[in-house]
Amino acid sequence: MSTSYDREREVALHAVRKAATLCQAVQSQIDPSVIEKEDRTPVTVADFGSQALICNALREAFPDDPIIAEEDSSALRKNQGVLLQVTQQVQQIRSGVTPNTVCSWIDKGNAGEYSDRFWTLDPIDGTKGFVRGDQYAIALALVVDGVPQVAALACPNLPADLDDDDAPTGQAFIAVRGDGAYQVSLNGEDDSGTRIHTSDAETPANGRFTDSFVSAHSAHDMAKETGQRLGITADPIRMDSQAKYAIVARGDAEIYFRLPRPGTNYTEKIWDHAAGMLVVEMAGGTVTDVNGDPLDFTHAPLLTENTGIVATNGHFHDQVLDALEMD
Numbered sequence: 001m002s003t004s005y006d007r008e009r010e011v012a013l014h015a016v017r018k019a020a021t022l023c024q025a026v027q028s029q030i031d032p033s034v035i036e037k038e039d040r041t042p043v044t045v046a047d048f049g050s051q052a053l054i055c056n057a058l059r060e061a062f063p064d065d066p067i068i069a070e071e072d073s074s075a076l077r078k079n080q081g082v083l084l085q086v087t088q089q090v091q092q093i094r095s096g097v098t099p100n101t102v103c104s105w106i107d108k109g110n111a112g113e114y115s116d117r118f119w120t121l122d123p124i125d126g127t128k129g130f131v132r133g134d135q136y137a138i139a140l141a142l143v144v145d146g147v148p149q150v151a152a153l154a155c156p157n158l159p160a161d162l163d164d165d166d167a168p169t170g171q172a173f174i175a176v177r178g179d180g181a182y183q184v185s186l187n188g189e190d191d192s193g194t195r196i197h198t199s200d201a202e203t204p205a206n207g208r209f210t211d212s213f214v215s216a217h218s219a220h221d222m223a224k225e226t227g228q229r230l231g232i233t234a235d236p237i238r239m240d241s242q243a244k245y246a247i248v249a250r251g252d253a254e255i256y257f258r259l260p261r262p263g264t265n266y267t268e269k270i271w272d273h274a275a276g277m278l279v280v281e282m283a284g285g286t287v288t289d290v291n292g293d294p295l296d297f298t299h300a301p302l303l304t305e306n307t308g309i310v311a312t313n314g315h316f317h318d319q320v321l322d323a324l325e326m327d
């Protein structure tokens, strides 16, 4: 018996759209407050506000579903000034909400560990890009029995056409396993959107690859050398966030490399990949780690069984893995 995820799709899309509205409002301010977390990575008013809105929307629609999200309210409770700013932003969308309620909504996202059915949320993926005014994404996925089934990915700064400087920006992507991937408007009313497909290139040579903007997040040199071995001559598309998955899914790039830097042993987080992976797969692409293993979401919140990520258009995945020369 197949399961219909119509309601999950609708709630997820609506939630990421509302969160995108909040993020755009914060990004339009000159100087969004940035807090440094204990792991020295940044978090902003918009990360907290986005998580509060989405967790509340999920709580209302699916009260029994656990949520494994990136942020928690501990840093916020210690910073009343920023908590007030977050509350004011959330009030633009949910009037009358109090700071305490905002914190409790955020902490609804702290389920912490794996279960048979859970949501995973990155309220702002690519926070560094967001602060810079570049690309970022709001990434939400429903994982059932360890497999992402529904994905909603909002990319508020992504141009409709990467090669056209005047193209309008702001896209959302939605995918349900077995039912394709779609690009939908970010702020509009139309929920059905346009079906997207990965590039139909049969060989990598004339293609493009995308990798991290921040060199600490992926080995740029290794991606470049692998690209050369594949005969790729185009410059890499360096971009923050899961917008990288989105551009592979709609055929703007053939490959996404996220390659571990030598001497580091960073473990990827599930919320950085669950939504993007499903969008690429449902558009016809393939996503594995650098060893060719499928991403294993059963060790949430971490991808402990995986090393790095490779996403391709699905036509020459093994060739790309071979060119990586991992062993």
Ligand SMILES: Nc1ncnc2c1ncn2[C@@H]1O[C@H](COP(=O)(O)OS(=O)(=O)O)[C@@H](OP(=O)(O)O)[C@H]1O
Pocket (backbone or CB within 6 Å): 041, 070, 122, 124, 125, 126, 127, 128, 129, 211, 212, 213, 214, 215, 216, 217, 218, 239, 240, 241, 242, 266, 269, 272
């Ligand atoms: N050292 C290291 N290696 C790999 N990944 C790391 C590392 N440190 C952080 N992160 C995670 O990277 C997330 C942002 O990834 P991006 O693909 O947007 O990176 S980049 O901006 O394109 O460089 C970022 O997600 P956000 O925190 O949501 O922005 C982190 O989860």
Ligand SMILES: [Mg+2]
Pocket (backbone or CB within 6 Å): 041, 042, 070, 127
């Ligand atoms: Mg972060």
Ligand SMILES: [Mg+2]
Pocket (backbone or CB within 6 Å): 122, 124, 125, 126, 271, 272
């Ligand atoms: Mg992230």
Ligand SMILES: [Mg+2]
Pocket (backbone or CB within 6 Å): 047, 070, 122, 123, 124, 125, 126, 127
């Ligand atoms: Mg984040």
